[in-house]
Amino acid sequence: MKQCLAIIGHLGSALLLLGRSLRFTGTLLRQFPRFVEQCYLIGYTSLPIVTILLFFIGSVLALQSGYSMENFGAKQFIGTLVGLSTVRELGPVMVAILIAGRVGSAITAELASMKVYQEIDALITMNIPPERMLVLPRLAAIIVMMPVLTLIGILCGWFGGALTCQYTHSISIDSEVYFTALKQFMKNRDVADGLIKAEIFGFVIVLICCHLGLSTRGGPREIGASVTRAVVTSLIFILVLDFFVTKGLLLVP
Amino acid sequence: MSANFTASPFVGKTFGVTVEHLCKSYGESAVLHDVSFEVRPGEIYAIMGPSGSGKSVLLKQIAGLETPTSGSARIGNFDAADPATRNQVRLALVFQAGALFNSLSVYDNLALYPREHRLCDEAGIRDRVMHALHILSLEKSAGKLPAELSGGMKKRVAIARALVMEPQLLLYDEPTSELDPVMSATLSEIIATLREQTAVTSIVVTHDSNLALSIADRISILMDGRLRATGKAAEFKNHSDPVIANFLNPVIDLQNPRFKQLEQSHE
Ligand SMILES: Nc1ncnc2c1ncn2[C@@H]1O[C@H](COP(=O)(O)OP(=O)(O)O)[C@@H](O)[C@H]1O
Numbered sequence: 001m002k003q004c005l006a007i008i009g010h011l012g013s014a015l016l017l018l019g020r021s022l023r024f025t026g027t028l029l030r031q032f033p034r035f036v037e038q039c040y041l042i043g044y045t046s047l048p049i050v051t052i053l054l055f056f057i058g059s060v061l062a063l064q065s066g067y068s069m070e071n072f073g074a075k076q077f078i079g080t081l082v083g084l085s086t087v088r089e090l091g092p093v094m095v096a097i098l099i100a101g102r103v104g105s106a107i108t109a110e111l112a113s114m115k116v117y118q119e120i121d122a123l124i125t126m127n128i129p130p131e132r133m134l135v136l137p138r139l140a141a142i143i144v145m146m147p148v149l150t151l152i153g154i155l156c157g158w159f160g161g162a163l164t165c166q167y168t169h170s171i172s173i174d175s176e177v178y179f180t181a182l183k184q185f186m187k188n189r190d191v192a193d194g195l196i197k198a199e200i201f202g203f204v205i206v207l208i209c210c211h212l213g214l215s216t217r218g219g220p221r222e223i224g225a226s227v228t229r230a231v232v233t234s235l236i237f238i239l240v241l242d243f244f245v246t247k248g249l250l251l252v253p
Numbered sequence: 254m255s256a257n258f259t260a261s262p263f264v265g266k267t268f269g270v271t272v273e274h275l276c277k278s279y280g281e282s283a284v285l286h287d288v289s290f291e292v293r294p295g296e297i298y299a300i301m302g303p304s305g306s307g308k309s310v311l312l313k314q315i316a317g318l319e320t321p322t323s324g325s326a327r328i329g330n331f332d333a334a335d336p337a338t339r340n341q342v343r344l345a346l347v348f349q350a351g352a353l354f355n356s357l358s359v360y361d362n363l364a365l366y367p368r369e370h371r372l373c374d375e376a377g378i379r380d381r382v383m384h385a386l387h388i389l390s391l392e393k394s395a396g397k398l399p400a401e402l403s404g405g406m407k408k409r410v411a412i413a414r415a416l417v418m419e420p421q422l423l424l425y426d427e428p429t430s431e432l433d434p435v436m437s438a439t440l441s442e443i444i445a446t447l448r449e450q451t452a453v454t455s456i457v458v459t460h461d462s463n464l465a466l467s468i469a470d471r472i473s474i475l476m477d478g479r480l481r482a483t484g485k486a487a488e489f490k491n492h493s494d495p496v497i498a499n500f501l502n503p504v505i506d507l508q509n510p511r512f513k514q515l516e517q518s519h520e
């Protein structure tokens with residue numbers, strides 16, 4: 001019961017934080033260097049690991065579906081399966097999990113240490129709202145970078161699947177067949193759904209991580225505790241939101 | 254936001270500070286009990302007291318970083334706890350531990366305030382920052398990161414950062430605690446000169462009785478969260494209260510050491 005109240009309290013203050021940050025949207029243009037810096041930290045530095053991860057997820061997916069679809073003699077549809085599951089599900093979710101672990105933890109650690117060492121207090125006495133200088137550029141950067149990262153990840157997944165199909169002896173599906181099957185059942189709508197999901201996940205992760213970083217209290221030990229809490233909370237939110245957002249998107253005609 | 258402030262250096266009103274029946278507790282533990290005092294505009298006011306007596310907590314209430322449990326702190330006619338007050342009063346707080354921005358160089362630490370509030374162009378900012386660094390003999394450290402500085406240098410950067418803000422109310426939390434004697438004397442001179450030039454109100458929390466007695470107009474002694482005495486600096490040179498006299502001028506007595514007295518009082 002107490003924990004439920006605490007969770008609701010955190011949700012409320014995260015939303016308040018969002019509200020306070022959005023009030024400064026007008027200052028984004030003059031904070032452009034900060035925004036670019038965050039885009040670099042969030043997007044560019046995550047790129048290698050996103051490509052490698054999704055490449056192998058596509059490959060494994062191809063292997064597994066090759067094994068199971070053999071039974072139906074439906075091997076020529078592996079492309080459809082790999083393509084759709086990467087776009088609609090694995091691409092956005094895997095990129096989000098990566099962002100939670102890599103970027104979310106870094107955000108919480110940085111803001112929590114600023115809080116513990118009174119840098120946030122210093123900003124407040126200097127009448128520089130931390131929401132404007134610290135939260136807003138990060139939110140803007142994730143909005144821009146999340147679809148880009150996800151799209152690149154999805155392409156790598158497709159590509160990994162294609163290579164696996166072509167060069168695995170037991171599957172031996174030519175990549176031309178693979179991509180024809182992939183294209184045949186892929187609608188623009190599927191890509192849009194995937195990107196919308198990614199966008200929601202990324203935004204929620206950054207908001208949660210900023211909030212938990214800024215609400216850190218106590219000494220240096222709390223920084224570690226906050227980071228753990230931020231990553232775990234982000235992962236839970238990703239998986240729970242995944243279900244509801246998917247359900248919601250499927251309802252939209 | 255910044256429009257309320259004049260961009261030209263050292264101009265503007267100053268504000269007095271009124272603390273009335275202020276109490277502050279964290280959960281069960283009460284730190285400040287019914288503290289009241291008044292700092293007049295343009296005054297240098299020293300708050301002294303043993304460590305742990307609640308001096309930093311008191312400054313946090315005045316700076317509006319925390320809200321008092323009861324009672325109030327006011328800056329001029331504005332409630333210190335109200336965030337809107339910061340748009341009316343330019344306040345600088347020199348934190349006890351410096352609170353420098355660890356990801357920014359010393360120069361950028363100082364330049365942050367004028368940049369964020371767009372007080373002047375980069376050349377003007379450079380002048381201001383270099384001037385502040387010069388006063389505290391820090392020019393050579395301008396490009397360094399806070400992690401590369403000693404404790405005393407961090408403290409000086411924190412003071413320089415406050416000077417760049419050209420504040421109307423300056424709060425120092427133990428500004429000389431990590432400085433060498435010459436730098437402490439320099440700082441006393443800076444605080445006094447600044448007041449002459451800009452009439453800024455300064456509240457100095459300090460253990461340094463030399464600083465307090467030589468530049469403060471008035472002094473308050475805070476002990477265990479209560480004000481024990483308030484008065485003109487001259488009154489404290491030979492104070493009648495033995496506890497205060499002992500605090501301001503602790504004579505080292507090897508015949509009858511203090512820790513022995515404490516041991517006996519426990520038996
Ligand atoms: N955030 C806090 N939570 C609980 N207790 C605190 C907090 N801040 C300060 N205190 C307590 O208040 C007392 C006074 O602290 P402080 O004002 O830092 O002393 P000093 O006079 O040395 O600056 C100490 O006993 C300290 O334990």
Ligand SMILES: [Mg+2]
Pocket residue numbers: 308309310349426427
């Ligand atoms: Mg203190």
